[in-house]
């Protein structure tokens with residue numbers, strides 16, 4: 404059965420939802436699923452904007468056929484070639500053999516690498532080019548590394564619709580809803596949207612900044628991303644989040660405590676520290692076990708707040724592996740501009756604190772490590788209470 408939604412006059416969502424996939428990009432858990440969005444414009448000519456992942460191709464083809472209602476497909480615009488959007492290109496070509504594909508040089512190069520039969524049907528565009536399909540005229544805007552190097556976004560100057568590729572996307576299946584005003588985004592979607600942005604696009608903050616700069620010069624009315632809700636109201640809310648995330652600015656003053664503990668003593672110290680912070684009025688505190696929390700959530704939470712406490716045991720003279728993995732991921736995603744407090748534990752040769760500090764200061768950018776480190780020898784005992792109090796004071800002072 405087809406399942407489509409009207410976005411605005413002559414424009415339809417023909418994407419599909421995925422509920423069975425465990426791991427997006429075979430890394431990131433998506434318990435709430437994901438949508439692969441594709442949009443079909445019925446103008447004098449018919450234009451499809453991007454395709455979908457192979458897993459939902461059947462549903463997608465049914466949707467396209469339904470909206471076309473007997474018409475043929477004239478154009479396919481590819482803003483982003485990554486296989487979760489480009490995998491169904493060949494199927495579209497097979498069904499609509501006269502279709503012409505509009506994209507840029509890099510995307511066509513990749514289409515050939517992926518062995519799509521595109522020759523004889525390509526129309527190459529570059530930054531600033533325009534194309535009219537009848538009533539609608541679109542402009543193509545390069546957005547390199549707003550996830551992959553070939554990415555572009557397409558702006559419909561006739562109705563203010565921005566086909567934004569992976570920008571402004573979210574994890575989460577739509578399940579009948581389509582628009583941001585049909586969901587409670589701030590309650591039900593923002594955490595997944597943040598986890599999507601920070602883990603998928605987070606590394607490319609400066610590139611997102613340059614896209615935002617270009618976008619600020621155009622009158623956008625509707626944002627059609629390739630995943631998650633379509634934005635037709637309150638655009639500033641989400642643009643502001645993107646601006647903060649891509650500048651590596653925290654959204655909130657708050658503390659995330661990430662602890663790594665084998666026998667519970669470091670965890671117990673982390674809980675005592677959290678309690679003292681809350682008692683002193685810092686209530687925006689969250690705690691995560693590095694062993695049990697997927698690193699994509701740790702990353703997302705670290706982007707959210709201003710302060711992070713890293714509490715780790717020493718493990719064979721090193722940092723405990725899940726904590727080390729989290730630090731490596733932070734570095735890979737270019738995360739910066741946070742204040743870090745360190746709690747270390749060791750039963751005979753405590754090394755984790757110094758190693759974490761060296762990593763933060765030497766391998767990452769603009770990380771402020773507080774001087775007052777808390778060092779535990781196996782467990783948090785009464786004699787360490789003054790050191791913990793000093794660390795708590797230091798965190799609170801740095802939040803002012």
Ligand SMILES: Cc1cc2nc3c(=O)[nH]c(=O)nc-3n(C[C@H](O)[C@H](O)[C@H](O)COP(=O)(O)O)c2cc1C
Nearest residue numbers: 664665666667668669717719720749750751752753
């Ligand atoms: C496999 C293993 C390796 C460890 N290696 C070290 C080490 O190299 N140096 C050290 O001081 N403590 C080491 N420890 C002790 C821990 O760092 C920590 O003090 C102890 O596990 C208590 O903390 P916890 O209850 O939070 O796990 C090791 C513990 C385990 C189980």
